[in-house]
Amino acid sequence: MKFLHTSDWHIGRTINGFSLLEEQKYAFKQILSLAKEYEVDGIIIAGDLYDRAVPSADSVITFNQMLREMNIIEKFPIYAISGNHDGAKRLNYAKEWLDFNQLHLRTSLEEAFIPIETEQVQLFLLPFFDPMDARIYFSSQGQDEEKAKEIKTIDEAMTLVISEMQTHFDKNKKQILVTHFAVSPHKEEINLTSETTSKVGGLATLNVIQFEAFDYVALGHIHTRFASPSEKVQYSGSPVKFNTKEAKTQKGVFIVETQQDSVSSEFIPLQIQTDLVVIEEEWDTLISREFYENQPIHQAWFAITIKNFDRAKLAGRNLRAQLQKVYGTIVELDYKFKNISSVKSKTQNIESLDNIGILSNFYEVTTGETLSGLQQEIIENTFKQIEGEK
Ligand SMILES: [Mn+2]
Structure with a gap:
């Protein structure tokens, strides 16, 4: 059997207020x-x-139309789950009617244990959940109440969830799990690239070993397929670029095929309508014809960082307006100051600074200049005044 694996549509997403709906x-x-x-x-x-x-009306109308086309017009069965961005309870609306039409959307843990059966495959739809959901579910089952109370981490919860799922396995079929978590490749070496670490965002991470019982695991949550822990446990990534970090990644979907004794998958790239181009250059370069003529001006979206930015030299000019005139849509505009090596190193030791230290640091980071003696004095006096009023 063949399935198309996609995830993280994030209908309604914007980049700094610019709607991605048309791209989606x-x-x-x-x-x-x-x-x-x-x-x-x-x-x-x-x-x-x-x-x-709580998605906007536009987002709901758009997604509804997509479901209509896939499921009612083209008659594709849908196997979907809610992720951490979705409102699980709202999405659960009209579940029976949707299931009736093979639009299978699971939004809670207790719905995840009974698979959707096809001729050759069992699909387990496990939405995003937290350890508390697992404690509630397992204690409601009556058995192992003591054990249920001990579930503290998502790791522990997942192990119990999967072993319960296994009791429903049909040996004559392949098992596919659809879920939405951060999964790392090996217990010993958690080696996520910087791109993926920022996506994981401190969320507890599961391990690929936990999913060995399945023939294929269709993951969502991390927006790049390069974060996939293995060939059998994969992220499809999002179909659309959501931020500048994703600007250079090729988006796409997986076509997954199950055979008698194997499961294979193929990545199929998607085309973009409006590209997201990231540029970091000095102001003079940015506005020189030689440079911008070689850019997809007025066709792509641009995220621009002005390098070696000299505020004094460019004072009084509307830089954004000027760039927009040349490039078209600017979704992000940033500055790197001449005298500052890195904003990061400046803000690293913020805890060790006093109020005046934090303020002068902030001034430096945002303007690229240090406070003058007079400015320093005004700040000091202001703080003294505040202290006095306490
Ligand atoms: Mn996501």
Whole structure:
């Protein structure tokens, strides 16, 4: 059987207020035609359907239309779960009616244990949940109440969840798990690239070893497929670039095929409608014709950092407006000051600074200049005054 694996659609997402809806619709059209071209038996969406728990009306209308096209018009079964961005309870609305039409959307732990059965495959749809959900579920089961109380980490919860799922395994079928977590490749060497660490964002991480019972695990949560812990346990990544860190990554989907004794997958890239281009250059370069003529001006979105920025030299000019005129849409504008090696190193030891230290540091980071004697004096006096008023 063949499935299309995608995740993290985040319908309604913006980049600094710029709506990505048109880009998301563009990606969707390709996903749907790939599903038709490869004649898949179902479309897997591994969580973060919407960008927020209470999506905007526009987002709901858009996603509804997408579901309609996939499921009602093209008759693809859908296997979807809620992610950490979704409002699980809201998404659970009309579940029975949706299931009736093979639109399987699971949003709570207790719904995850009974798989969706197809001829050759069992699909387990495990939405994002936390250890508390697992404690509640397992103690409601009556058995192992003491054990349930001991569930503290997502690791422990997942081990119990998977072993309960295994009691429903049909030996004559392949098992696919759809879920939404950070999963690391090896217990010993958690070696996430800087790109992925920022996405994991301190969230507890599971381990690939925990998922060995499954023939394929369709993951969502991390937005790049390069964070995939193994060939069998994979992130499809998001279909659209959401920020400048993702600017250079090729987005796409997986076509997963299950055979009698193996499961294989193939990555299919998606085209972009409006590219996201990241540029870091000096002001003079940015506005020189030679440079910008070689950029996709007025076609792409730009995230621009002005290097060696000299505020005094460019004072009184509307830099953003000037850049917009040349480049078109600027979704991000940043500055790197001449005299400052790195903002990071300046802000690192913030705890060790006093009030005046923090303020002068802030001034330096935002303007690229140090406080003058007079400015320093005004600040000192102001703080003294505040102290006196306490
Ligand atoms: Mn996500």
